[in-house]
Amino acid sequence: MLRYGSFVGNEELKNGDRKIIEVLNPYDHNKIGEILSATKEEVSLAVENAHEVFQNTMKTMPAHARSLILRKAAVLLEERQEQFAQLLVKEAGKPIVEARGEVGRAIQVLQFASEGAKNLNGEQIVLDNAIGGESQLGLAKRVPIGVIAAITPFNFPLNLVLHKVAPAIAAGNTIVLKPAEKTPFSSVALYELLKEAGLPSGALNIVNGAGVDLVETLVTHPLVKKVTFTGSGAVGWKIQEMAKGKKVTLELGSNAPNIIFEDANIDNAVNAILMGGYTFAGQACVSAQRIYVHHSIYDTFLEKIIDRVSQLKIGNPMEESTQLGPMITEDAAIRAEQWINEAVQDGAIVRTGGKRNGSILEPTIIEKVTREMKVVCAEVFAPIIAVMPFTNEEEVIELANDSQYGLQAGVFTNDINRALKIADRLEMGGVWINEVSVKRYDHIPYGGVKQSGMGKEGIHYSIQEMTDIKFIGIKILP
Incomplete structure (x- = not known):
């Protein structure tokens, strides 16, 4: 010992x-x-x-x-x-x-x-x-x-x-x-x-x-x-x-927004969000938490991400095949489970996951959420992503910036002009284009604005x- x-x-x-x-x-x-x-x-x-x-x-x-x-x-x-x-x-x-x-x-x-x-x-x-x-x-x-x-x-x-x-x-x-x-x-x-x-x-x-x-x-x-x-x-x-x-x-802290436009490579976005939302059971300050998807591809994205998340291997972190292990304590997992239950009571729908076994919380996707729910407005610090549709740039910029936090964000689009314009308007310390918010290299400037x-x-x-x-x-x- x-x-x-x-x-x-x-x-x-x-x-x-x-x-x-x-x-x-x-x-x-x-x-x-x-x-x-x-x-x-x-x-x-x-x-x-x-x-x-x-x-x-x-x-x-x-x-x-x-x-x-x-x-x-x-x-x-x-x-x-x-x-x-x-x-x-x-x-x-x-x-x-x-x-x-x-x-x-x-x-x-x-x-x-x-x-x-x-x-x-x-x-x-x-x-x-x-x-x-x-x-x-x-x-x-x-x-x-x-x-x-x-x-x-x-x-x-x-x-x-x-x-x-x-x-x-x-x-x-x-x-x-x-x-x-x-x-x-x-x-x-x-x-x-x-x-x-x-x-x-x-x-x-x-x-x-x-x-x-x-x-x-x-x-x-x-x-x-x-x-x-x-x-x-x-x-x-x-x-x-x-x-x-x-x-x-x-x-x-943060509750990092990731924005997926209609012209994005959906498979790239799915792979990125899968990694960004569930690495170390979502216990990273820039974990993908708020996922805004253009309404025209919302159903397609949701179907693909649910399929991938439901296949994540949960279990002993010492095993090579394990993709999602425990949260740091059982109390932390209980708190996250409570936030899910509160959201469901207020009308949200859990599409996969949501159950807890001791300190392990299943990787969770939740939709039909509102911006007032804790799983959206607070830092969830757990393997939970909230998926929400949007219709246009102005709407999604307002949604993404409607937070006390401003650490990092991800923007997925094939339109570089749009990407750079959105990046300038997001109130964040850093913005990734066609990459998830959790991405960090150790020599880049890293730090947030607002309460981050x-x-x-x-x-x-x-x-x-x-x-x-x-x-x-x-x-x-x-």
Whole structure:
């Protein structure tokens, strides 16, 4: 059984009387391990240690050295890909094929960050554009900011952690990580891997425990210069309020719209929505949730997607053939089931799925919904798609934008002029054309508008948000 405390400097903190949090396999609910919660004093200690390491080591570490650490980490992770994938299955309930995909992406994140460490470019500023600026030279350079507090979710417990840790290292910062208490072990394994790759002790510290016990102490600490959080809006905006005076990046919720026009390739759209709606049981913030289909192809699309969804293999996520496994907890599955039942009571029709067995919710398609139903207006975070017809562009743009969220969307059409016009009018951080909303590559700018968050991730963009610009002016003497 796995059993870990927190990690500060080169020490694991686990002695004494501590709150114990059990970590359960979401599929069979067997205990796979436990974490020994950090105290508030230890959170402060983690920040102070990270600050000391920043000042004495990371701040002055050359770019080639930071790049090499990240490159070695990528090689090590590639060598242990199956070991990490199986750990993701056990702690997150992610189907093994998807788990391998997450590890593959994590390797790329480390590679992108390794390259990014050597591309922290500044610029020369022409000062004689201003009167009096003759014989002077201006330089703007990017510099690390210090300790970064990273708070991460359960749904991509390796890749989303690396989206915060890897660019922080690339930029020359240090990190105090608070991973999700439901999926802490992949973070511990990553900590050990980065240590083996040569990351100095204290450059990454981990505080394990429940967010309600630790987060406020972490994000309000005066030595923390930036907070980066991925999770629910309710928590994220509270963190933003607590972190006054600090840089903040929030990656929050969504109820992603996907629009399928009459000239779209229907089979391509069906394949994309099948992947986008049910990957990791719909537990991704950009999962396809609201599916708007032109009325002229609505019946055809619905028939095809029902046929494909009803054939998805449900079961043990460790089996190679499994396409849909459990939700993270039975409570999460019960909540999603309740939302389905509420919609049905208000007139919606379940076309396939809708039943629950423990933490497994069948992949569900629901129609005859209204925009006020939770399965439409809220973030469902479950294997549920709501399919709705529309008649024209103006109508569907209004429907898609009628949301508190604005993270990503998908638009399916063979008319590039229409696609670009729609993309400009959708109130989203990102829009995919002929691809589903859930698609994400790890080097693209990623972040939402409205209640979906603030700031951008994607390695290059994260590095920029984790650095400051320092101006240096030079007077050239005769």
